[in-house]
Amino acid sequence: MRRNATVLAAGLSLAASILAGAANAQQTYKIGISGAATGPASPSYLPHIEAIRMYLRQLNDKGGANGVKIDVIFVDDKAAPSEAASNAKRLMDDEQVLAVGLMSLSSTYAPMFQAATRTKTPVLLLGQAVCPGNAAGPDKNPLVFCGGSTSDPNTAGYWQVPLVKALAEKHGDQLKLALVAADIPISRQGIDNMEQLAKKLGIAVVDKQALPLGAADVSGAAQRIIASGANYVTSWAPVTTAVQMLAALRRQGWNGWYIHNHSAEAEDTLRQLKDPKLVMSPEYAFTVEKLPVFGEIESAAKKYGVTLPADTLSLGWASGMMLEAALKQCGADCTREKLATALYGIRVDTAGIYPDPISWSAQSHTRPASFTAYAWDTKSQAVKRITDWSRVHGDLAKVKVLD
């Protein structure tokens, strides 16, 4: 009798602990983040990963979203499709996360998107993850939402090509343009589109090339650009590609303008290189704008021991804001289906990091895109904005270069 009672008590306590475990599981939002934390592309992605980790840690310290803590599982994909595939399986099948934040190269998208469709898991492209070209079209993946700083490759060209032209006009140069991409599909698509737009604007494109990400040296490619007579180069690629090409060009005595899109390290790169003819054209504000949110980021970085500069952390911070808003909208009993629906209803104000509030609709999963440009100012020895902001809607932007 006594033995039976012991067995019963043990069974009850086991059942209670299982039930308690299940209840606990419902008391956290489980979110997966897959990103390029290591590998050749990591400088463009690691700061965002650090920043979103920091933001969510702070959010949890404040009690979470809807009073529910966020359990974040971070996995490194090394910007490799095979790693992304195994990350997708782990996060969506094994861990059963509510959503995945993807912070990596476009080459990792296919396996992640396929798994998202199969498991009906929303995927948010965050940090600097590039928005796919079809995100505003009818053939978009209904579960993929663009929250990253980089609008699709087609949109970027509508700003960057007129910017190049405006700069050339401002400086009285006869424009000969070379286009540089990284040898990845979406980057090549970006400069293909720029080539078309350049033709529309009557700009002479004298060279176009895609650089392999793992190249130790690109001096030969740089020599080709110099031989083509280009006085302006523009790239739509990871910052590592731009810096490598710019360094190779400068070493060979080229003194033209280099206009890059942007990256996590865009502002830091301008500050460190101090090259007055290097222009970054981001879709977000640099810290030289002195927004209060940058102070918040700096404070959080100090608190959580993150040693990266605030300007490299702002995009990951804004990504955290998006996740928080989505989870708040989804409610305490959030499921994958509810979250996918909730993403349509949110409007995220990123305190000026992005000039426009983030919102998505059933028609478009892109983020409203406004652009500007920054360069190193030798007089003030500081990074300075050199154009007005311009909203791009699929028409060539009107660029006003500031004095």
Next chain:
Amino acid sequence: MSLLLIIAIQAAFYTLLGLGYVLIYRATRVLNLAHGDVMVFGAFIFFQGLVTSGGSVVVAALAALTGAALLGGLIYASIMRPLAGYPVAVGVLATIALGITLRSATTVIWSGQTRYPAEHVGRLGGGFELTPGVSVSGVDALIILAAVAAILGISLFLQRAAVGVGMRGVAENVLLAAQRGINIHAINAVSWAAAAMMATIAGIFFSLKVRLGPDIWYVGLAGFAPALIGGMDSVRGVALGALIVAAAEVLASRYIAPQVSLVAPFLVLLVALWLRPWGIFGSREELERV
């Protein structure tokens, strides 16, 4: 800048990298796949030295080379020496683990932020004219000088210095060298230290030319093909291998497409291995032993 000069600079850089592979292979028959990570670690010590010393290149370079030598010796003493007697593949696998560990350590110590050491040593960046219309930057000139000095210096060291003669002895026949009283572990540790110094020199130059970050370890792998083509146990072979690889890369990039530049050295390597598997100056006996 002329194509020939670009090829020469690139070849010099690959020579510096390739020498590290050769020095370790000669001593221990291990292909060091952590070479790129050692390169990055040493370059970061250089950067730290620059920041700490207020931009003194000499102080930073001395700190980096000393740190690299200690690191190389430590790697041998703590990781490679205990593996002596195991198949060579075990040692190679250990270098993969070592590379990952060093990469993580670099990120933890210096963060993932990209650095530009050239910012602290602007005077090296200025170019000078060799002939009318052909100029070379200070860093590029130093790379060529360093590669020439390294080839001559290492060759002389192996011929004249007692330790160098010991290294040759170990490279030719470990057992016999041990029986003749040569401290093979000390010789191997010196080889690892010297290879780490070569990697660091290459890393310093790359970081001055382009950038520095934990992710640039892959650049170190670029020295592998030249070493294989020239002969894994040949110091002078590295220079020729580097010249062939650099020419293939630069010409492919300039006249075909930059994407081909990554493949071109390996196509050359395949042909070279097919014609002469032990490398241009490599020893046939060594290959058979492998």
